[in-house]
Amino acid sequence: MQMLVLGAGQLARMMALVAAPLDIHIRAYDVTTKQVLHPVTGERYEQSLEQAIEASDRITAEFEHVPTDVLALCEQSGKLFPSKKAIECGGDRAKEKALLDAAGVPSAPYVLVTERRHLEQAISELGLPLVIKTCQAGYDGKGQWRLKSAEQTDDIWQEMQAFLDKDVAHSIICEKMIPFDREVSVIGARDIQGNVKVYPVTENEHTNGVLTLSVAGIVNQDIQAQAVDAYYKVAEALDYVGVLAIEFFEVNGELLVNEIAPRVHNSGHWTQQGTYCCQFENHVRAVAGLPMGSTDLLYPSAMINVLGQDAIPHQILATTGVRSHWYGKKVKPGRKMGHINVSAGTLHELGKRLNELSEHLSEQDYPGVKARAKQLV
Ligand code: ATP
Ligand code: MG
Ligand code: MG
Incomplete structure (x- = not known):
């Protein structure tokens, strides 16, 4: 199967890396340069958008700010999942609020x-x-x-x-301004038949508006249930196909939606090793019409974003349970360059591993890791 992804960043790249073993071949359309690319090698194809649409069996998006004419062209082909409306809802906070209000999901x-x-x-x-x-x-x-x-x-x-x-x-x-106790997110997938699978809720730390650290496997059943309830309401209201993420503020044990993202999400990168079937694979499977894989937690896991660095410190790879994911982008201050995933059998062990690897990460470049490690141990 040939799949076209609108957007040619790291999310398209990570989809392509898990799609290949399913015999699904991904090309990415860079909406800025209007070029069709291989999302891993960056190789350019001599193909127009129209030709790429024609040559693809399915089309999806890695981000919500796709020009509306591009979305319209893709939707006309009948191959676009999720729909134009669902993608646009995530790219417009006014539409997003109207959707949440209509679905009865509380937000700020x-x-x-x-x-x-x-x-x-x-x-x-x-x-x-x-x-x-x-x-x-x-x-x-x-x-x-x-x-x-x-x-x-x-x-x-x-x-x-x-x-x-x-x-x-x-x-x-x-x-x-919500005086939240913490920020959490839920990521799930819905297939063309309307089946839904939801991952365990992730706790997220942001620094200056950018996600710096996610931890999975620590929220209680009540929060998980509230997040799953909101997930079904939003995914069904949008007749959604693929992976959808919802970010929440937790205030006094209640969840309020911050925003939705009609795509795979940074706070779900830990699923690459904390579950059998990661968010990228479940997105590709749902869009391709294949059965979705398990979203159960295998191991408590954490994800650390690497921002504005030219490499991941190699020593951290010596820590058991750590893997690095590099995006191959040109370095810029504050830019998401890659991420580090770490898993362990228990939260206590995860804390020890985070502590061990934090020895190689500066507090300034990787805020919150040392403090979080201490809390878990
Ligand atoms: P993303 O990269 O997640 O798409 P974004 O630019 O869409 O980010 P938001 O998620 O809306 O931005 O906001 C970024 C962060 O700012 C939030 O994660 C939260 O920490 C803080 N924030 C946003 N809205 C509020 C609010 N109403 N009250 C308190 N904090 C907020
Ligand atoms: Mg956000
Ligand atoms: Mg956003």
Whole structure:
């Protein structure tokens, strides 16, 4: 089977690495350069988007900000999974909120802003501080502001207006700043028949809006049940096919949705070794119409993002249960360059392993790892 992935980053690459043993061959379409590429070697194919669509049996996406004309062309072919509507819902916070409200899934209270008076309304209805996000752009915490005191309103409004004027975003959302106890996410897959499989909930740490550390195998049954309930509601409302991720804030034992991602997700990278069938394989299987694999936890696992480094420190590979995944991208400050997965038979053992490997990782470049290791031991 030939599969086309819209987007040519590390997520397409990791799909391709697990698709090959299933005899599924992936080409990636880079929406910026408009080139069709091999997602692992970067080799370019002399193929237009139209030709790649024609030559593919199935089409999917590795990110939600795919131009709408590209999505329309793919959807017309009848080969695109998940649907254009589902992908666009994840790429537009206004659509996402409407979906969550309609599905009865609680999320952070919000006000949509297209004019200055809406910002005043948000301040009076939601209170300060506010988290402000562009609706149609942004990832890794980009395209966001924090409004902490009323004196900042004029300055922040000017910046917001520039985004609206440049048509980078048609609307901007103001959310109540949620005083969360922790952030968690759930990742699952839904196939064409509507069968659903959900992975164990992951606990996530962000630093400056970017995911730095995920740990799986530590949340209780109640949180897992709340996350699974939200997962079914969202996946069914979208008639979703493939892997979908939902990020949550946990506040006093209750989950509030932060956002959804209509794709494989960074907080699910640990599934590459913590489960029999990782998120990338289950995505490819669901899109291809194959039976999905087990999402059960084999081992408590953690994932550490490697940001802005030119290599993974090699000594860490000497720690039992550690594997590295490198994306082969040009290094830039703060860019996701690769990740490290670590697993162990018990959480206590996982803590010991994290502690051992953290000896080779600086606190500045790999925040939170040492503290987390201590908590688990
Ligand atoms: P991603 O790379 O996950 O797509 P993103 O750019 O879409 O990121 P969000 O997930 O919306 O951004 O926000 C990034 C982080 O900012 C969150 O993980 C959380 O730590 C913090 N954050 C976002 N919204 C809120 C909120 N309403 N209250 C408190 N913290 C928030
Ligand atoms: Mg996002
Ligand atoms: Mg997020």
